[in-house]
Amino acid sequence: MISAKDEEMKKVVLPEKLEFGKLFTPHMFEMDYDENLGGWLEPKIVDFANLSMHPASMVFHYGLEIFEGLKAYKQIDGKIALFRPEKNFERLNRSAARLSMPQVDIDLALQFLNELILIDKDWIPTKENYSLYIRPLLIATDPILGVRPATKFKLLFILSPVGPYYPEGFRPIAISATDKYVRAVRKGIGECKTGGNYAASLLAQKEARARGYSQVLWLDAIEQKYIEEVGTMNLFIRFKNEIVTSPLTGSILPGVTRDAVITILKEWNYNIVERRVLIEEVYTEYEKGNLIEIFGTGTAAVIASVNKLEFNDRIIDFQTEEAGELASRLYKEITGIQFGKIEDTHDWIRIVE
Ligand SMILES: *Cc1c(COP(=O)(O)O)cnc(C)c1O
Numbered sequence: 001m002i003s004a005k006d007e008e009m010k011k012v013v014l015p016e017k018l019e020f021g022k023l024f025t026p027h028m029f030e031m032d033y034d035e036n037l038g039g040w041l042e043p044k045i046v047d048f049a050n051l052s053m054h055p056a057s058m059v060f061h062y063g064l065e066i067f068e069g070l071k072a073y074k075q076i077d078g079k080i081a082l083f084r085p086e087k088n089f090e091r092l093n094r095s096a097a098r099l100s101m102p103q104v105d106i107d108l109a110l111q112f113l114n115e116l117i118l119i120d121k122d123w124i125p126t127k128e129n130y131s132l133y134i135r136p137l138l139i140a141t142d143p144i145l146g147v148r149p150a151t152k153f154k155l156l157f158i159l160s161p162v163g164p165y166y167p168e169g170f171r172p173i174a175i176s177a178t179d180k181y182v183r184a185v186r187k188g189i190g191e192c193k194t195g196g197n198y199a200a201s202l203l204a205q206k207e208a209r210a211r212g213y214s215q216v217l218w219l220d221a222i223e224q225k226y227i228e229e230v231g232t233m234n235l236f237i238r239f240k241n242e243i244v245t246s247p248l249t250g251s252i253l254p255g256v257t258r259d260a261v262i263t264i265l266k267e268w269n270y271n272i273v274e275r276r277v278l279i280e281e282v283y284t285e286y287e288k289g290n291l292i293e294i295f296g297t298g299t300a301a302v303i304a305s306v307n308k309l310e311f312n313d314r315i316i317d318f319q320t321e322e323a324g325e326l327a328s329r330l331y332k333e334i335t336g337i338q339f340g341k342i343e344d345t346h347d348w349i350r351i352v353e
Contacts, residue, residue: 012122018163020300021133024048025120025159029112032141033102035151040102043112045119048158054143058150064140065195066095069299070256071162072117072132072352074124075340080117080352083299083338085110087256092136095192100149101138109136110350113157117352125161129335133162133300165301170331172307172323175230175296176213177279178204179312182221183228183251190221190251201231213310215296219279221251226276233296233304234258237282238326240290247274257297257334263346264333270326279311286316293324303331 015023031043058064068088073081089106096103113134117124124132136157140150164170181204184190184197204216217235220226228246229235234255236245243265248254265272285291294306294316305323309316318324323331336342337349 014123014125014161018125018130018161020162020165021135021160023161025123025132025161027116027119028159029116029155029157031112031155033153033155035102040105043108045112045116051154053141056143056145058140058142058144061145062140062147063194063196063199064099064101064150065137066092066099066101067135067137067193067195068092069193070134070136071299071338072124072134072159073338073340074126074131075338077340079340080121080124081338081340082113082117082350082352084256084260084348085113085350087259088136091193091254091256092138095194096138098189098192099194101140102153104138104155109155114352116157116159120159121352123159123161125163127163129339130161130163131338133160134158135160162300165298165304170305170323170328171321172305172318173215173296174213174308174310175215175217175294175306176208176211177217177219177227177309177311178208179219179224180204180207182224183216183218185221186250188251191248191253193253198231205231211310213308217309217311220249220276225278225280227279227282228252230296232300233298235306236261236295236297237277237291238293238295238324239285240292241271243270243272243326244277245272245274246276249276255298257299257302260334260346260348261297261303261330264330282309283311283314283316291316293318293326295324295327295330297330302334303327 026048028048029045032041070085070088075081089109093103138155141152141154142150183201208216215231217230218228229252296304305327307318337344
């Protein structure tokens, strides 16, 4: 095991522009699981390196993979903070249960994550609104082609210094709703952060991009009438008298940012309602002049204001390159808490030390 003291701290020079998820820090966490050896084996922090895996490993064939995404922030007083990291590991365990994968000890995971971040702490960018993206992943490694629950797994944490998720920065994005494809269905695996959901979404994303839309808005898979979520974000719609977001129906990802936004909006006395919203309703309210703002929420982008929504031939266009008023206020509030500029009254921040 490598400890921060043994490490000769070299001066880290991060590139001026950080494209999301392209650069990785020198260390990673690794822990194997083997049902026949009694479960989890020795947790290790090792040099970041390629994995050597059997080509029959189950992850390659049947998509037995789950992941998480959270961030470490360098706060204005120099402390390193995580935002509700236990929520990510609770969700990892819910994804694991659904995919017949083993449960992870949350305290142990947080302890090693803490240690890993301290070892690579010089890789946390200090530029405003930059952070260290943390990607935990759990993969099935049984070298067997038979389709059945796996018995061998690998848990990894890798770290990536990141800037803003969208090349647009905090400028608004355009999204396109589709009824040509579906992402996930209730009682399936839509509420799990698992590779297959994203694999299923990429063709639609490619087609939307070709028309100038950066993300796909998914509708419910059964009727394809109700708004669910965006590629990697939950969606909020602000009508004149109400802010709405899809309830956790089982097919959408229960976002940590979504939960924080709902809490904050309630405190700000907004009428925030979790209910099913017809895509049709968004268009009719828009035509009546009752649609004020649309925004997405997720760890990577935090808040992304939406200035354009396409559905078949119909386009809602706010005709502005400015982020919406409430989206901007929420972005300031949440990043303010994360970077220690605003008091954490919710006990959301965990200091890494
Ligand atoms: C990760 C993700 C989200 C956002 O979840 P956060 O916990 O807020 O980061 C929303 N939808 C999908 C599909 C996701 O993968």
